Amino acid sequence: MAQKTVLRKPKGFMDVYKHKPGTEKDRTHYCPGCGHGILHKLIAEALEDFAVIDKTILISPVGCSVFAYYYFDTGNFQAAHGRAPAVGTAVSRANPDSIVISYQGDGDLAAIGGNNILQAANRGENMVVFFVNNAIYGMTGGQMAPTTLEGQKTTTTPYGRNPLSDGYPMQMCELLNQLTAPVYITRTSLHDMANIRKTRQAVRKAIRYASEKKGFSFVEVLSMCPSGWKMDAVRAQQWIKEKMIPRFPLMVLRDNAENTGPIERPVPVLDPEEVKKVLGYDTFETTGFKKRPGTMFRKVALRVAGFGGQGIMSTGIALANVGMKYGYNVSWLPSYGPEMRGGTANCSVKIQEDSIGAAECTEPNMVIAMNQPSLEKFEKLLVPDGILIYNSTLIDVEPSRKDIRVCPVPITGIADELGDTRVQSMVSVGAFAAVTGMFDPEEIKSLMPTLFAGKSEKVRKLNEEAVQKGYDHVKRNF
Amino acid sequence: MNKQWEYPYPEIDPDICKGCKLCVAACPKNVLVISSKLNSKGFHYSEYVGEGCIGCGNCFYVCPEPSAVTVYLRNYVEGEVS
Ligand SMILES: Cc1ncc(C[n+]2csc(CCOP(=O)(O)OP(=O)(O)O)c2C)c(N)n1
Ligand code: SF4
Ligand code: SF4
Secondary structure, eight states: OOOOSEEOSOTTBOSSOTTSOSSOTTSOSOOTTOHHHHHHHHHHHHHHHTTOGGGEEEEEOSSGGGGHHHHBSSEEEEOSTTOHHHHHHHHHHHOTTSEEEEEEEHIIIIIITHHHHHHHHHTTOSEEEEEEEOSSBTTTTSBOOTTOOTTOOBTTBTTOOOHHHHOOOOOHHHHHTTSSSOSEEEEEEOSSHHHHHHHHHHHHHHHHHHHTTOOEEEEEEEOOOHHHHTSOHHHHHHHIIIIIHHHSOOEEEEEOGGGOOOOOOOOOOOOHHHHHHHTTOTTOOOOOOOOOTTOSOSEEEEEEEEOTTSSHHHHHHHHHHHHHHTTOEEEEEEEOSGGGSSSOEEEEEEEESSOOOOOSOSSOSEEEEOSHHHHHHHHTTSOTTOEEEEETTTOOSOOOOSSSEEEEEOHHHHHHHTTOGGGHHHHHHHHHHHHHOSSOHHHHHHTHHHHTTTSOHHHHHHHHHHHHHHHHHHHHHO | OOOOBSSOEEEEOTTTOOOOOHHHHHOTTOOEEEEEEEOTTSOEEEEEOSSOOOOOOHHHHHOSSTTTEEEEOSSEETTEEO
């Protein structure tokens, strides 16, 4: 690059900050002496010098630099608090040839976004993260940040940060240095000219690495916040030198670019046919069984609930599969949680002609309750006139609502008579078929090879019987 | 660019300067001073005393305000750098 004859506002900045509201479109919103402006300038200069302004996408954080997109003449995103590395990941994956810069403060990156940065670094995303460490939340008025020094007074640590109640300053470079993927990790400072020039070199190196697709670079910059620290800018530089550097030593923690080739990500599989194949749905066909337009249920919104181990999820999956075989739109949404260990487990199933929006059935028109707690929990959610199938083997209290249709079926008992309580699931599928009139038990039985793929003939037969028994019971009694 | 100049010098936009004094502290030749005058934002802005600049660029790089400082480096005559 030819030697410069003039040092002037770099082209990486907008000429006029036209997106900035108000009249002051010729200056930044930063406080006098704020380190953000210095780092901005170093970045903007490098983007111009490397002629990469047009292929750079900058992600602004939440914090004082939230408005970085007013200033940089690059592509810009503004991410939710702490999420710049996740947004940067998406941008980088979608535009692998672009230079992605995540620009973040220490509250943003190390507090609310602590995990985001670790994960992006761990994946070695091809991006540069500029991490402005000013030991404080600047924008919100000088609260403690993860990087606040021991003993440092902030608005939320008026007696000084006490590690016993507030923890120790977090050293993000050192933390990230535990990960395998990052290519370049360094900590620099803005406290004097020599170090501003070192920061400049680090900025340029990191941007160059990104343009060479070397992966994840992390540049931490110790930076003045004269307003938050309540001192003038020159004194703030001194404060960095005296207080911050002993805790945040300036050094290159890693520089592996020499040994790293350009990142080549596996090409994502986007072809739907290909996806179906991997998921084993390539041979899936609807049966061609005729839908029954006259059935009472045009739209099933079902909640199946019971103890973990009662085959609740299997019932849901079986019904969703059956519905799909018949060419309906279906969804199945399990709700696990601590309930996996006893208590109630449940799932939502939708089967309908129309396309499905939310998969959760908050207002089911049908509930299959396999035990008492499920009955109590889901009976009240049923819409008026909705249908409640309940397992009368295990539930001996009558449902209380009078505006619903109730259908007790001794599901566990029927299964037990068949010699295996595990077929409870298929008993309830049979009962469902009888109640809704959507499917014929014979048709469901013909699907056994799909529903019980890989299971023995004996298991299939038993489950066929279970479907029939559940179906017959409902037909006989209601 | 057809401008030419004999000695390096900084140009500080008195209206954009926020008077943070970083450039004053960073200047190795002490040729920047804070004006006794206020700009339209109420800041005492930084000024070049008029001679002594060696074109080190410190004030440019230390200034947080992108367009406050411009530094004309070296003795520049169009087309050649000395
Ligand atoms: C989800 C969410 N939580 C909290 C806030 C409030 N908030 C705005 S900026 C900020 C801290 C920013 O501090 P830092 O990242 O250190 O940046 P600085 O302002 O110091 O540059 C917080 C907590 C928010 N905007 N959004
Ligand atoms: S509060 Fe601090 S970090 Fe924010 S703009 Fe002002 S000096 Fe900069
Ligand atoms: S560093 Fe910039 S804003 Fe600060 S006094 Fe100098 S010219 Fe003004």
